[in-house]
Amino acid sequence: MINFSVPEKITNELQMAKMVAEQVMRAKSRYYDEHEHERPWEYINIMWPVLREQNRRQMEKSTNGKGPKREGPGTAILRLVMLVETLSWGDAGQYLCTPDPALGGAAIQAVGTTEQKVRFLSRFTEGDPKWGAMAMTEPGAGSDTSAIRMTAELDVQTNEWILNGEKIFCTNGSLALDESDGLVVIWATVDSSAGRAGMKPFVVEAGTPGVTISKKEEKLGIRASDTASIVFEDARIPFDNILGSPEVQRLDQATTKGFKGAMKTFDTSRPVVAASAMGVARAALEFTKDKLAEEGITVDYTKPQHALTAVERDILEMEARYKAGWLLTLRAASMTDHGRANRLEASMCKAYTGVAATWITQKAVELLGPIGYTQDVLVEKWMRDAKINDIFEGTQQINLLIVARSILGYTRRELK
Amino acid sequence: MFDLELDEEQKMLVDSIDRYTANMVNKAYRDADEEGQLPEDLVKAGWDFGLLPSSIPEEYGGFGEYSAVTGALAMEAFAYGDLALSLSIASPGLVALPIMLAGSEDQKAKYLPSFCVEFPPHVTAALTEPNVLFDPRELTTTAQRCTDGYTLNGVKSYVPMANSADTILIYANENGHTQGFLVPGDSPGLEVGEREKLMGIRALPTYSLSLVDCHVPIENKLGREESLDFDLILNHHRVALGAAAVGLAKAGCVYACDYAKNRVQFGEPIAHRQSIAFMLAEMAIDVDAARLMVWETAWKLDQGEDANREATLMKYFVDQMVLRVADRTVQALGGYGYIREFPAELWLRNARGFATFDGLAIV
Numbered sequence: 001m002i003n004f005s006v007p008e009k010i011t012n013e014l015q016m017a018k019m020v021a022e023q024v025m026r027a028k029s030r031y032y033d034e035h036e037h038e039r040p041w042e043y044i045n046i047m048w049p050v051l052r053e054q055n056r057r058q059m060e061k062s063t064n065g066k067g068p069k070r071e072g073p074g075t076a077i078l079r080l081v082m083l084v085e086t087l088s089w090g091d092a093g094q095y096l097c098t099p100d101p102a103l104g105g106a107a108i109q110a111v112g113t114t115e116q117k118v119r120f121l122s123r124f125t126e127g128d129p130k131w132g133a134m135a136m137t138e139p140g141a142g143s144d145t146s147a148i149r150m151t152a153e154l155d156v157q158t159n160e161w162i163l164n165g166e167k168i169f170c171t172n173g174s175l176a177l178d179e180s181d182g183l184v185v186i187w188a189t190v191d192s193s194a195g196r197a198g199m200k201p202f203v204v205e206a207g208t209p210g211v212t213i214s215k216k217e218e219k220l221g222i223r224a225s226d227t228a229s230i231v232f233e234d235a236r237i238p239f240d241n242i243l244g245s246p247e248v249q250r251l252d253q254a255t256t257k258g259f260k261g262a263m264k265t266f267d268t269s270r271p272v273v274a275a276s277a278m279g280v281a282r283a284a285l286e287f288t289k290d291k292l293a294e295e296g297i298t299v300d301y302t303k304p305q306h307a308l309t310a311v312e313r314d315i316l317e318m319e320a321r322y323k324a325g326w327l328l329t330l331r332a333a334s335m336t337d338h339g340r341a342n343r344l345e346a347s348m349c350k351a352y353t354g355v356a357a358t359w360i361t362q363k364a365v366e367l368l369g370p371i372g373y374t375q376d377v378l379v380e381k382w383m384r385d386a387k388i389n390d391i392f393e394g395t396q397q398i399n400l401l402i403v404a405r406s407i408l409g410y411t412r413r414e415l416k
Numbered sequence: 417m418f419d420l421e422l423d424e425e426q427k428m429l430v431d432s433i434d435r436y437t438a439n440m441v442n443k444a445y446r447d448a449d450e451e452g453q454l455p456e457d458l459v460k461a462g463w464d465f466g467l468l469p470s471s472i473p474e475e476y477g478g479f480g481e482y483s484a485v486t487g488a489l490a491m492e493a494f495a496y497g498d499l500a501l502s503l504s505i506a507s508p509g510l511v512a513l514p515i516m517l518a519g520s521e522d523q524k525a526k527y528l529p530s531f532c533v534e535f536p537p538h539v540t541a542a543l544t545e546p547n548v549l550f551d552p553r554e555l556t557t558t559a560q561r562c563t564d565g566y567t568l569n570g571v572k573s574y575v576p577m578a579n580s581a582d583t584i585l586i587y588a589n590e591n592g593h594t595q596g597f598l599v600p601g602d603s604p605g606l607e608v609g610e611r612e613k614l615m616g617i618r619a620l621p622t623y624s625l626s627l628v629d630c631h632v633p634i635e636n637k638l639g640r641e642e643s644l645d646f647d648l649i650l651n652h653h654r655v656a657l658g659a660a661a662v663g664l665a666k667a668g669c670v671y672a673c674d675y676a677k678n679r680v681q682f683g684e685p686i687a688h689r690q691s692i693a694f695m696l697a698e699m700a701i702d703v704d705a706a707r708l709m710v711w712e713t714a715w716k717l718d719q720g721e722d723a724n725r726e727a728t729l730m731k732y733f734v735d736q737m738v739l740r741v742a743d744r745t746v747q748a749l750g751g752y753g754y755i756r757e758f759p760a761e762l763w764l765r766n767a768r769g770f771a772t773f774d775g776l777a778i779v
Binding site: 001002003004005006007073075078301302304305306307316317319320321323324325327328330331334335337338340345348351352397400401403404405407408410414415416 | 419551673704706709
């Protein structure tokens with residue numbers, strides 16, 4: 001049944017999130033943009049007690065046997081994307097520093113055993129702020145994750161995995177491994193001749209010898225966000241830190257379960273990234289409209305198109321693209337809540353919103369003329385921040401490829 | 417609860433219209449465009465889905481309640497088959513639905529039952545004016561109050577099937593407000609012009625008409641003494657047109673995918689190339705985004721909420737989307753996209769109309 005109504009519980013939470021976004025994040029937006037490797041502790045310290053309590057309740061649920069199963073569709077992902085949109089409206093870089101298990105936690109939740117969930121995720125229910133992260137990208141393996149070279153070799157005598165290699169562009173990698181008692185889920189191959197089938201996810205905890213943060217990137221935007229390179233030199237982790245089965249199934253390399261499990265986390269994470277993109281876009285759009293209103297320019301939605309000025313038409317176009325991107329995002333999110341497969345829709349919203357947010361924020365800088373380009377206001381920062389959404393969590397092009405394969409009924413064999 | 421999936425009833429409606437398209441429309445629409453005429457049995461079979469009667473309450477002879485969302489789903493499905501046909505099937509609604517939305521009690525009682533029969537009355541509506549600066553909220557056709565009614569003056573265009581209409585809902589400007597008038601087709605001062613020759617929707621006969629001191633009794637003013645909430649009617653029009661545009665674009669998208677998978681060049685289907693495949697992917701995203709905007713506007717209207725902003729953004733987006741997608745459909749077909757034996761050129765001609773169409777459909 002087509003229904004666009006949002007539960008009151010969520011709209012109330014959004015009110016709270018908006019207060020945090022306005023009073024905590026915005027107040028420090030420029031500061032953390034200019035102090036790249038400092039951490040936004042004001043935001044972190046506000047979020048952590050709330051998230052810790054949520055994690056504790058979730059942990060109780062998933063370990064007392066009642067599990068995440070429940071009757072009928074939920075609203076968890078709808079709530080998530082709406083919160084992310086609002087927090088990113090506040091500041092996308094700070095939002096990315098949210099202390100939570102993040103994609104690492106999602107992988108453990110998706111593939112991990114109960115024992116693993118307790119061992120790895122309990123830390124997020126107590127004590128000081130902690131971060132989880134996922135490390136997939138390597139210098140030679142960006143969109144092509146099958147080119148991952150990092151190795152995991154089993155030492156049968158000690159029953160440990162020995163990790164060697166380098167991971168780059170890991171969001172919150174330093175926060176997870178160096179600056180808190182967190183963890184990173186890394187992807188490594190146990191058999192480089194097996195292609196995707198040999199690739200497995202492993203949990204690496206903070207304090208593991210042989211693991212070092214080798215670089216903290218300096219970026220175009222989202223400068224408050226931690227983007228780290230991690231080097232593994234004979235880093236040893238317990239056998240039980242592997243997520244899923246250690247078996248390498250050579251039968252069908254393209255459709256192995258472990259790899260598919262990892263790709264499945266994208267079905268949620270892509271709408272979340274799309275939501276973040278739309279939050280930044282809305283920030284720029286609202287600011288532009290407010291500034292123009294001060295000059296007496298407001299959009300009259302009842303005017304015919306031939307009566308619109310070029311500026312009014314631009315605003316309309318910005319709003320229309322925001323609306324299109326946001327609705328595509330909400331659709332992908334609500335499909336997960338209803339237990340429906342959403343791979344196509346997740347990639348659709350990701351591909352669209354990356355472009356839309358990039359364009360909307362660029363337009364905002366343009367429309368505000370000499371004001372938009374200065375660092376006295378945040379629009380130029382939002383333009384720099386927005387661009388990442390066209391790149392990470394699958395570039396625009398990778399997501400278009402997924403959409404194209406899906407609508408054409410193709411695999412990677414027909415459409416490279 | 418937030419959900420963007422059709423329920424069972426809605427799926428059944430769309431499925432049955434899709435079957436009608438596959439069995440009847442696909443064979444007929446190209447010839448209809450060439451001949452400038454829709455086969456009567458085709459329109460009749462479309463009417464038999466009972467979309468309009470199922471929107472009219474029981475007290476007026478119908479068997480349902482009005483839903484803009486359901487209307488949008490049906491309109492998309494009909495236009496997926498053929499745009500001219502969808503507009504033809506929806507034409508009784510051009511009068512029935514404004515009466516439902518804004519009519520006085522006696523107008524509802526007088527007109528609505530006549531739409532709940534096997535053969536609906538010949539009715540149509542006239543909103544568009546042949547004017548570069550056309551603005552539905554500031555019409556150049558005027559309505560002047562006189563002692564026992566109104567006097568209408570002006571020129572209208574894009575009036576579907578005006579030549580055979582018993583009643584025409586004519587929109588006119590009364591002191592800066594757009595008002596509606598239910599004008600009998602044979603009223604003195606009302607003259608239907610020549611059939612228009614348009615770039616697209618050629619199977620749908622449309623006419624211009626002129627009004628010279630055309631007298632309308634007071635009881636024929638839509639809503640009687642109430643001032644018309646024209647924005648509400650316009651928004652409903654835009655939902656219907658938006659849904660039709662989505663249907664047309666979807667047809668192009670599906671056809672282009674199918675074509676690209678079968679057209680072999682350089683030893684493999686052209687869909688194997690990213691330059692084609694990415695274009696198709698963007699078309700699919702375009703269509704889905706537009707559909708969601710149509711649904712959101714329709715849903716808001718069904719909730720009785722103000723939807724001016726949503727309707728404006730949606731129409732703005734959809735008008736561009738449908739042209740973009742139809743153009744890319746032609747492009748995907750290469751030379752064959754330009755040949756009339758293939759449907760793409762027809763879709764491009766039809767798609768271009770949406771930026772011009774206002775008040776041509778309401779569901």
